[in-house]
Amino acid sequence: MKDFISLNHGSGGKASQDLIKNIFIKSFGDIDSVLSDSAILNIQNEKIAFTTDSFVIDPIFFPGGDIGKLAICGTVNDLAVSGAVPKYIAASFILEEGLPINDLKIIVESMAQQAKIANIKIVAGDTKVVHKGKCDKIFINTTGIGIFYQDLSYISIGDQVEVGDKIIINGFLGDHSISVLGARNELEFKVDVKSDCACLNDLIQNVLKKKMRVRFMRDVTRGGLATVLNELSDILNLGIELNENEIPVKDSVNGLCEILGFDPLYLANEGKVLLVVHPDDANEVVEILRNNLLGKECKIIGEIVSDHPKMVVGKTKIGGKRIINMLQGEQLPRIC
């Protein structure tokens, strides 16, 4: 095999087959749909979750991850926050002519590793190649299926959320955005922050298995915590109050945000989940989360209130209050 992706690799013919055999099957194992067009899956339970995401992050390698790891974690997390157990992923690649095949190998192997960690199977795939300059190295789409073993489908709708419910986050905000910014060499100084990119399905299942009264979950990605909370308060027609002192942000990230004029509440994350839970269960949820490496720094950061419906209000560190709006413009493009 030559060392760079060529248009032949996208022909559907011999070169495509070689690429599938030498790269994808080597890392993913036998993909069910390699020889046919569809994977055939046995679904034991009636309710499934179904989600899709395309990943266009720049750069494709960054501290703490790469576009492949991100593509698996992103879709696994979307399924997990719905209350389903992630099971199957279809992965589709758009490759730029000239991409080093070794880069593709590393990315595909990274996907395989994350799939193993998350205990999901990559069952279907597709590859397209476009001329040099017609995409940026590699874009990956992952579409996932999760299975509901308990009927928790209300969790993604949020219709069981009540006034007084506590809002919990599993750790530090903003690491992903800052690490990607650093990797882009757009900063004038070296940043020692790694992306939080991780599959959260185990962490979340630990909470659900213990029958904690989780009323809503969402992974906090593009648009940051502020955007998720604004969407939630809007759906609920209730208010949200945040204790900004409690929001976990690393000093290094906070410092950079001050210099750069960013607000960590709007920064993207790839390993953070926001949980809304019954107030009586909040402390136990925190305990469960802290037992997992990905939840060590979790905090109760606010609650659902009846005041100021459809509005997110932050109590600032010096005792004042501010309205936290939805993200208006684009803070950082191509962060995922």
Added chain:
Amino acid sequence: MKDFISLNHGSGGKASQDLIKNIFIKSFGDIDSVLSDSAILNIQNEKIAFTTDSFVIDPIFFPGGDIGKLAICGTVNDLAVSGAVPKYIAASFILEEGLPINDLKIIVESMAQQAKIANIKIVAGDTKVVHKGKCDKIFINTTGIGIFYQDLSYISIGDQVEVGDKIIINGFLGDHSISVLGARNELEFKVDVKSDCACLNDLIQNVLKKKMRVRFMRDVTRGGLATVLNELSDILNLGIELNENEIPVKDSVNGLCEILGFDPLYLANEGKVLLVVHPDDANEVVEILRNNLLGKECKIIGEIVSDHPKMVVGKTKIGGKRIINMLQGEQLPRIC
């Protein structure tokens, strides 16, 4: 809303929401996963088909279709040839900054129309925006779920194919490739050929409902008929004999192929299915196909033989024989 896609539309914030409301929901209706990350689906039957495809066709509008129509038909057909009934699609968009929003509207509306024709539901979505020059106008991924109402999962594997089985194609080959070439203005003459892009699920279901002994099906896309047949003979470890006189190709397409040095057997199609059926059912299958507009020009074009295993042999028009190999290079890039 401004008239061109900007990076803000990919922020996950306010502008993203506006785009979803004003474009996607307007055409697709309420997407189940708009407010949550996953669509929640009720699956009555245990076996499902799952398939993914990214579409990067250039140009995005061509005679007989556009990238949106193609994205729906391509995934519907992948599901349909597995024997499943296509049901749900997740659609993910990568948009180039500067794409006219009106183009996006037309494409999304075209997807909605095809979804209606194919009786499938678009249930989940995602949108990313990249800087100008980092993709080519618009790429679309569609990932689909189909349901098996009969246990026909052997059809995509082909393990019931036997020597003597007949090979049937539902109509003219090569129209898609030629129409796209024409639309690219790469030819020095005007071409009056429309793409065959169409959803084949109804056509296929008509055959399956009548309990015809269909042993294998495949949609004939990238790599053309030659590639599908080579893959099939390879899996089966049997030979395939083609009557080239019977292969339906329009005179205009044949003429162009001769001038341009193309072989219609390697040209991509987007509305063609190859069926391998029990010899006693072949004539009835032809009759059923001819009752549908998309099968009017169907033909029995060959059969499975025990001679020359793993080899596709064409009987040429003048009585000779030739070996039809798999597509080696790339005949026409970005055809789908």
